[in-house]
Amino acid sequence: MPIKITFELSDGDLEYFRDAFRKAQDTALKKDEATILHEARRQAREMRSRAVPEFVESRIRCLDSLTRMLEDADWGLSGPHRERVLQALAYFADPADLIPDQIPGLGYLDDAIMVELVVQDLRPEIDAYQAFCRFRDEQVASDTPPDALKKKLEARRRAMYARMEKRRDQRSRRGGFFSIFR
Numbered sequence: 001m002p003i004k005i006t007f008e009l010s011d012g013d014l015e016y017f018r019d020a021f022r023k024a025q026d027t028a029l030k031k032d033e034a035t036i037l038h039e040a041r042r043q044a045r046e047m048r049s050r051a052v053p054e055f056v057e058s059r060i061r062c063l064d065s066l067t068r069m070l071e072d073a074d075w076g077l078s079g080p081h082r083e084r085v086l087q088a089l090a091y092f093a094d095p096a097d098l099i100p101d102q103i104p105g106l107g108y109l110d111d112a113i114m115v116e117l118v119v120q121d122l123r124p125e126i127d128a129y130q131a132f133c134r135f136r137d138e139q140v141a142s143d144t145p146p147d148a149l150k151k152k153l154e155a156r157r158r159a160m161y162a163r164m165e166k167r168r169d170q171r172s173r174r175g176g177f178f179s180i181f182r
Helices: 011-028 033-049 054-071 079-093 109-121 123-141 146-174
Strands: none
Touching (some): 011 109, 033 054, 033 079, 054 079, 054 109, 079 109, 109 123, 123 146
């Protein structure tokens, strides 16, 4: 029978994760984008190769989504949005583990927490990308002609970028939101 355990991270705990994020970025961001993507995928594969709890597996799927977001030519993520996603993946390309990964059941807890913090921070980008993918799937399923599909995808991408920027701007104006990137 499963049991649910919840806990709260203090400001000090959050600062620890922010510092670990920055240290990993300092090392990993010296690498090129292809290397960061390769190493983040390798880390996700390594996590999957072990028997990990569902809460870890669900976070690994989020990492997969971030790599797809960068590689999706139709989405064409660029500018500061691309940089934020790359910075997030840079941590996973060179993670500084608080808990050794070899400890069964708990070894990836710190990684799962970091993914959760990153996902919360990148929520505008993730939501926009998921909405774009749903739209693209609907258009492909409805046999939209290639030329029309290209135009519709470009229009949807622009709309999703605008939504993403608006949500990020609203979030920053509200304040009080913990950001892993600051």
